[in-house]
Amino acid sequence: MRSFGTVLFGLGFILVLFVAMPLVRMILAADPAVLKGVLAETRVYQSILLTLRAALWATLLCAVCGVPLAYILARRQFPGKSLVEGIIDLPIMIPHTAAGIALLMVYGKSFLLGRLFSRLGVGFVGTEAGISLAMAFVSVPFLVNSAKDGFLAIDPRLERVARTLGASPWRVFLKVSLPLAWRSILSGAIMMWARGISEFGAVVVLAYHPMTAPVLIWERFGAYGLKYARPVAVVLILICLIIFFVLRALSAKQEEN
Numbered sequence: 001m002r003s004f005g006t007v008l009f010g011l012g013f014i015l016v017l018f019v020a021m022p023l024v025r026m027i028l029a030a031d032p033a034v035l036k037g038v039l040a041e042t043r044v045y046q047s048i049l050l051t052l053r054a055a056l057w058a059t060l061l062c063a064v065c066g067v068p069l070a071y072i073l074a075r076r077q078f079p080g081k082s083l084v085e086g087i088i089d090l091p092i093m094i095p096h097t098a099a100g101i102a103l104l105m106v107y108g109k110s111f112l113l114g115r116l117f118s119r120l121g122v123g124f125v126g127t128e129a130g131i132s133l134a135m136a137f138v139s140v141p142f143l144v145n146s147a148k149d150g151f152l153a154i155d156p157r158l159e160r161v162a163r164t165l166g167a168s169p170w171r172v173f174l175k176v177s178l179p180l181a182w183r184s185i186l187s188g189a190i191m192m193w194a195r196g197i198s199e200f201g202a203v204v205v206l207a208y209h210p211m212t213a214p215v216l217i218w219e220r221f222g223a224y225g226l227k228y229a230r231p232v233a234v235v236l237i238l239i240c241l242i243i244f245f246v247l248r249a250l251s252a253k254q255e256e257n
């Protein structure tokens with residue numbers, strides 16, 4: 001038994017090192033003075049703020065439709081359900097540059113939806129709305145699948161009892177299902193937001209400007225090399241780590257309560 005546990009621990013530790021070593025190496029090699037100067041650059045500051053904000057908008061807007069869809073997938077059987085689930089998972093498998101081109105073919109100014117939104121004063125090519133659109137497309141499976149797992153973990157008998165006591169379907173959903181599944185929904189939302197922050201391929205096709213942080217890192221790497229791209233990458237990683245640990249700490253505190 002001891003050798004079994006040792007082998008499992010060793011294999012898991014190798015994977016942890018595989019993920020952690022490049023990040024730790026890059027952070028430790030960074031000069032704090034250089035990082036402070038990079039963060040003070042208006043272009044870097046604005047790109048990071050834009051990235052965080054666009055990913056947040058994508059997550060909040062997708063939650064409006066994604067959470068109800070997750071509930072339907074968890075609680076209902078209907079023709080074509082497997083097809084719907086497959087469509088939701090497709091953005092994970094599609095190369096993200098191809099996803100950006102696909103979005104451009106629908107939301108570009110020369111195409112139907114693009115023209116309709118243009119008449120309403122909303123553009124997606126080279127705008128923050130386009131950045132959020134690209135982020136939403138590639139990251140929404142994380143929210144829907146996590147929320148679906150949360151609803152599946154709820155005993156359906158609790159919902160049936162609420163219905164027998166006179167609660168409407170909407171009241172059951174809002175007062176029983178959502179409160180019981182909120183941790184999974186929040187976890188999926190955090191994963192979607194984080195995935196949106198890291199998106200490059202779809203964003204660079206649909207909205208190269210204004211630049212998100214990943215696009216800015218790529219531009220500096222291509223134009224000036226590793227020396228100028230690395231500080232921006234380190235700053236973005238540190239910000240993401242701080243936000244991630246804060247959210248994890250708040251989640252752990254809620255579970256203790």
